[in-house]
Amino acid sequence: MTETVHARRDIHAIGSPYVPADFLQSLFVAEVIRPSSRLWLSSPWMSDIELIDNTARQFSSLCPDWPATRIRLTAILSTLLDRGSEIVLIVNDSPHNDELLTRLAPLAQRHPGRLHTIRHPDIHEKGILGDRYTLNGSMNLTYSGVKINEELLIYRTDPATVAERRLALEERWQDEL
Numbered sequence: 125m126t127e128t129v130h131a132r133r134d135i136h137a138i139g140s141p142y143v144p145a146d147f148l149q150s151l152f153v154a155e156v157i158r159p160s161s162r163l164w165l166s167s168p169w170m171s172d173i174e175l176i177d178n179t180a181r182q183f184s185s186l187c188p189d190w191p192a193t194r195i196r197l198t199a200i201l202s203t204l205l206d207r208g209s210e211i212v213l214i215v216n217d218s219p220h221n222d223e224l225l226t227r228l229a230p231l232a233q234r235h236p237g238r239l240h241t242i243r244h245p246d247i248h249e250k251g252i253l254g255d256r257y258t259l260n261g262s263m264n265l266t267y268s269g270v271k272i273n274e275e276l277l278i279y280r281t282d283p284a285t286v287a288e289r290r291l292a293l294e295e296r297w298q299d300e301l
Contacts, residue, residue: 130282144263144270144277149176151252151259152200156186159209160254164293166214167250167265172196172224175270197265198227205235212240212293212301216247220266242300251289257281258289 152175155163174194176183181192187203201211213228215221225241232239251260261277263269280286294301 130280144275145175147277147279148270151254151257152176153183153186155209155254156183156200156203156207158256159204159207160256161208162210162212162255163204164212164214164251164253164290165265166247166252166293167263167269168216168247169218169220169264169266169269170197170213170215170224171220171266172198172227173265173267173270175200198224198231201228201239202231205231205238210238210240212242212297214242214244214247214249214297217243217245240301242297253286253289253293256286258286260289 174196176190176195178184178190178195179192181190183190183195190199190203204211213225215225221243228239228241232241249260250263250265251258253259257279259277259279261275263273263275263277269275
């Protein structure tokens with residue numbers, strides 16, 4: 125009998141600004157390959173940061189429309205919405221988030237009912253939840269969070285842990301969806 129192995133990775137981004145960026149690139153490339161039915165992104169402060177390095181067009185087979193440049197969060201979310209994902213963004217009321225949400229407005233119009241934005245003044249939790257994983261920790265989805273700050277990320281693929289996280293988010297935000 126073969127035992128299923130589930131990923132458990134704790135990422136300490138001390139001294140290497142590339143670890144979170146490389147990990148997030150892998151995470152979002154995997155999402156593009158096999159989109160989650162509902163993708164949750166929770167970050168008090170969120171920016172339209174560059175997440176996938178496509179400068180050599182190494183991901184052109186996944187998304188031929190992507191240019192030979194670094195691909196930003198909005199382009200990734202657009203691709204995921206085009207491929208059937210529902211996306212939930214949870215941010216605080218900071219004006220910092222206005223630019224990203226303005227850039228996402230056309231996507232919300234193009235995909236009615238599939239891009240949800242929740243703004244809450246007291247949100248401080250940070251994480252990404254897909255169908256097959258949960259990533260939680262101290263990192264905001266901003267340039268400083270991904271490239272500069274010392275951060276801790278906790279990645280899990282155990283189905284029970286993922287289901288528990290999904291249930292917590294759905295119970296907490298059900299009235300906002």
